[in-house]
Amino acid sequence: MESEHRFRISEVQHLHNSIKTSLQQGGNFLVSTVHPNGPIMREENLDYVHKASWGMYATGVDKRIIWKILDWVQKKALHPNGDFYFPTEEPEYRIMQRAYRPLTFLKVAAWIGHPLAKDKRVIERILQYQHKSGGVFHYIGEDPRNAEEQPTIGCLDTSFFGHLMVALNKKDHAIKAGDWVRRFVETNRPYMRERGLMYTLMTPDGAFVTDVTPEDKISKVVDNKDPKQQFWQPGTAMAYLCTLYDKLRSGWGCSEKKAKPYLDDAITLLEFEETMPIYTYFWPSKCKVGWGAGELLRVSVKYAMGEELMTRAYRIAEKVAVYTFIDNQLPDGSWSCLHYPLSGTIPEVHFNYKPLKGIVNVPESKIEGSKTIFLPAVELSGEILGEMKAIEVGVAAYLDHLRESERA
Numbered sequence: 001m002e003s004e005h006r007f008r009i010s011e012v013q014h015l016h017n018s019i020k021t022s023l024q025q026g027g028n029f030l031v032s033t034v035h036p037n038g039p040i041m042r043e044e045n046l047d048y049v050h051k052a053s054w055g056m057y058a059t060g061v062d063k064r065i066i067w068k069i070l071d072w073v074q075k076k077a078l079h080p081n082g083d084f085y086f087p088t089e090e091p092e093y094r095i096m097q098r099a100y101r102p103l104t105f106l107k108v109a110a111w112i113g114h115p116l117a118k119d120k121r122v123i124e125r126i127l128q129y130q131h132k133s134g135g136v137f138h139y140i141g142e143d144p145r146n147a148e149e150q151p152t153i154g155c156l157d158t159s160f161f162g163h164l165m166v167a168l169n170k171k172d173h174a175i176k177a178g179d180w181v182r183r184f185v186e187t188n189r190p191y192m193r194e195r196g197l198m199y200t201l202m203t204p205d206g207a208f209v210t211d212v213t214p215e216d217k218i219s220k221v222v223d224n225k226d227p228k229q230q231f232w233q234p235g236t237a238m239a240y241l242c243t244l245y246d247k248l249r250s251g252w253g254c255s256e257k258k259a260k261p262y263l264d265d266a267i268t269l270l271e272f273e274e275t276m277p278i279y280t281y282f283w284p285s286k287c288k289v290g291w292g293a294g295e296l297l298r299v300s301v302k303y304a305m306g307e308e309l310m311t312r313a314y315r316i317a318e319k320v321a322v323y324t325f326i327d328n329q330l331p332d333g334s335w336s337c338l339h340y341p342l343s344g345t346i347p348e349v350h351f352n353y354k355p356l357k358g359i360v361n362v363p364e365s366k367i368e369g370s371k372t373i374f375l376p377a378v379e380l381s382g383e384i385l386g387e388m389k390a391i392e393v394g395v396a397a398y399l400d401h402l403r404e405s406e407r408a
Contacts, residue, residue, distance in 0.1 A: 026384070047101070106122070131204055137149065236288045242298075246295075246298075287320070290321060290391050294390035298393050325384055339372040
């Protein structure tokens with residue numbers, strides 16, 4: 001038994017060292033793509049900076065570089081209504097991701113104390129995106145005096161909004177977002193357990209969109225069978241529920257009893273993830289599952305939730321770290337661009353992002369006329385690094401726990 005425990009420590013240590021190396025290489029890549037050597041602060045599209053700033057923070061890049069990027073965003077992309085975008089951006093960026101992108105870089109601004117996170121116009125505008133249900137719209141029009149409600153709400157913008165509220169210490173808004181995510185999970189619970197699927201879009205009044213065709217299935221359902229889906233849906237919900245649980249207990253003085261339902265729903269998502277076949281981890285959109293599992297692992301160690309939960313969270317985090325992240329990292333420290341499919345019946349769904357001899361066999365630029373969103377390598381790399389850092393922190397905590405138990 002003693003030798004088995006030591007092997008376990010060695011196994012976790014090996015993964016931890018590999019993750020740290022991957023993070024360092026990825027951070028170096030991001031720095032190498034800052035203007036004039038690359039597209040960061042050169043291309044007038046926020047996709048090149050919003051997740052790059054997250055990845056740079058996660059990998060310990062000099063904060064002066066991140067600060068300079070945020071200064072550029074503030075100068076170039078901030079509009080009088082408090083939104084961020086470039087007029088030349090295409091609708092899949094400028095409209096579909098209107099809230100999502102600032103929700104990413106504003107949390108980084110809050111972490112490093114950049115003035116953007118204290119700009120009253122910016123914060124008041126971002127708060128407008130939260131519906132009375134607690135969910136968050138991806139777009140609400142252009143006029144702050146007349147917010148345009150959208151027909152659906154998803155957990156992506158809602159969970160990212162919640163993370164920003166935690167970073168800004170806005171408790172009420174964070175809890176409202178968390179309560180929406182809890183309803184999302186609990187309403188999905190019977191579908192996940194009995195049918196192996198979850199619905200991903202809700203109307204503002206809380207009803208799932210269940211009218212699903214083969215073409216739009218990819219944006220409305222996640223199941224535990226198909227190899228290429230929006231697997232980030234349960235992942236981003238899991239990550240936020242764990243982050244909120246921790247903040248409620250350690251930062252906002254809530255009792256364990258009051259905070260526990262958020263954790264319970266995160267564990268429900270872990271249970272669903274555990275039914276996923278190994279081949280689902282080969283698709284880049286598994287990325288946020290690593291974030292969720294990493295956060296759950298960290299929290300389960302911090303609050304001594306037992307060996308079983310720690311092991312379960314570790315195994316999911318390990319799968320993402322190895323199969324989705326490390327195995328797909330390119331020699332220069334980056335990850336491939338992604339042609340993110342908006343339809344499940346287009347040829348681009350069949351792209352394989354597994355590198356062979358350091359080369360990924362996909363086009364390196366946008367495919368004109370394609371029903372995809374082109375996510376540049378800088379963007380995908382920044383996101384993966386941010387999420388991998390959550391795994392690294394969780395694995396480090398777990399490793400310390402294993403060593404302490406060995407000494408005991």
